[in-house]
Amino acid sequence: MKAITVVPGEAGRVRVEEVPEPPERDGALLVEGRLLGICGTDLDIVEHGYGWLPHGQDRLVIGHESLGAVLEAPPDSGFSPGDHVVGIVRRPDPEPCAPCSQGEWDFCRNGRYTERGIKERDGYGSQRWRVEPEFAVRVDPALGDCGVLLEPAxxxxxxxxxxxxxxxxxxxxxxxxxxxxxxxxxxxxxxxxxxxxxxxxxxxxxxxxxxxxxxxxxxxxxxxxxxxxxxxxxxxxxxxxxxxxxxxxxxxxxxxxxxxxxxxxxxxxxxxxxxxxxxxxxxxxxxxxxxxTVNAARRHYEQAARALAEADRAWLERLITRKVPMDSYAEALRKHPDDVKVVVDLRA
The missing domain is CATH 3.40.50.720 (NAD(P)-binding Rossmann-like Domain)
Known part of the structure; x- marks a missing residue:
């Protein structure tokens, strides 16, 4: 499968390349990547060296604003094939501090959290990705492409x-x-x-x-x-x-x-x-x-999902002003004067 990989701080080394299928250790849900949102954090990673490589890797699969469709789900996961989902970005530290132990990893006190596509974990910028059911949020399929707005929301x-x-x-x-x-x-x-x-x-x-x-x-x-x-x-x-x-x-x-x-x-x-x-x-x-304030806990994703589901779909669609194929990821980092939200189509 294809994925968008980077070396933090080395803009010239962005590339779309063939990578192995996502490992099962990333989660029990196998998801078809559909769209990937781009924000200023991605530009900081690519050009200014923000971000951390996963341990033992020399490249990072970028992307934290996700939208995908479930391909495979265990019977007890709460998800079914075809569900539209977004992956939560942050994970609690390995020896959870008090907030992380209560599901408030957005208030992590010791900084040992990890983040998909940002800090020590590959992101969602691939044609298929895996995620733990507890770190996946179902979105209303009626939102269509607008579901990619869930993470910023x-x-x-x-x-x-x-x-x-x-x-x-x-x-x-x-x-x-x-x-x-x-x-x-x-x-x-x-x-x-x-x-x-x-x-x-x-x-x-x-x-x-x-x-x-x-x-x-x-x-x-x-x-x-x-x-x-x-x-x-x-x-x-x-x-x-x-x-x-x-x-x-x-x-x-x-x-x-x-x-x-x-x-x-x-x-x-x-x-x-x-x-x-x-x-x-x-x-x-x-x-x-x-x-x-920074980042979000699961309840904030769920609050955002309700807000988007109740919003005017036509208005949300107008927020997405440019959609580019995977091969144009580096170009998509450059904002056009009339850009609001730029997204990458992981199927193109």
Whole structure:
């Protein structure tokens, strides 16, 4: 079978090659790979050396945003041939810390977790892959190709779950949310905010389709420029860009008792002037919570599956703006101006 393999940090060594069938140790479910989503993490692995090779291997099968159809399943697995499934990314460490032992590997404390397609485990970028039943999530077949959005949606399901938990510290309830960034993560964050009945505002650099139209069509108000120019006083901020200065701008605009959730990783190194005393006073006097979130547990995948199943299928389909064959994986890493979500067809 064919697989997309890389050497982290060596962009010129991406290739599609023949590899052995997936070993049974990877899991009892044999799955036909259908689609593979691409995100910034994949670019970081290929070009910047993020990621870890599996022990004893000199190449990594990349890919953590999966969608496949079950080919073989044990009778007691809870799955049947033909089921559409997504593989969970993270696995608990071999000697589980307290969170990992409770199924909260997204809160691993010792860093010894592994991740499919990222850290010490081959990913889902192959024509067939195996997965443990407990790390497979069934998706509604009516979603079709949109099922590949489940993994990124799980990250936002966790972000909103944690935000809701923090908001519950008082009797006050938010009305307005600001999402910064109109990429796939930001648009999925907006979708989930609108589903909660919030007035959602999306802020991005440029007012250009399809991002701006997708934001408006999901029920959000779209803005460009900086936070101050948007004129929004958010009760909740879901920050999806990883742009450091924007975090501080968001805390300035936020209302008292607000919650600011950070989902993006900063890639820049340019210094920016920040008054730390002013920021401290603002957070303390405003009862403001700023927290970061990464990865997702099984329950977040299940929450995301419900959110996608209830969403407008036509809107979800518009998030997938480009589909490429396996041989064009390296090209797919290069974003086009009108890209939102790029996916690889593992059958082509």
């Amino acid at each position: 799980s990250v936002l399901a966790k972000a909103w779950e944690q935000t809701d938990r923090i908001v519950a510290r008082s009797s006050w309830r938010p009305r307005t949310a600001l999402v910064t960034g109109a990429g796939p993560i930001g648009l999925l964050a907006a979708l989930m905010g609108v589903r909660r009945g919030l007035e959602v505002h999306v802020l991005d650099l440029e007012d250009r389709p399809p991002k701006s139209t997708l934001a408006r069509d999901v029920g959000a108000v779209f803005h460009t420029g900086d936070v101050r120019a948007a004129g929004v006083a958010p009760d909740v901020v879901i920050e999806c860009t990883g742009h450091g200065p924007l975090v501080f701008d968001a805390t300035k605009a936020a209302t008292p008792n607000s919650v600011v959730c950070l989902t993006g990783i900063s890639g820049g190194s340019a210094p920016a002037p920040v008054s730390t005393d002013e920021a401290n006073n603002r957070l303390v006097l405003g009862n403001t919570v700023v927290f970061g």
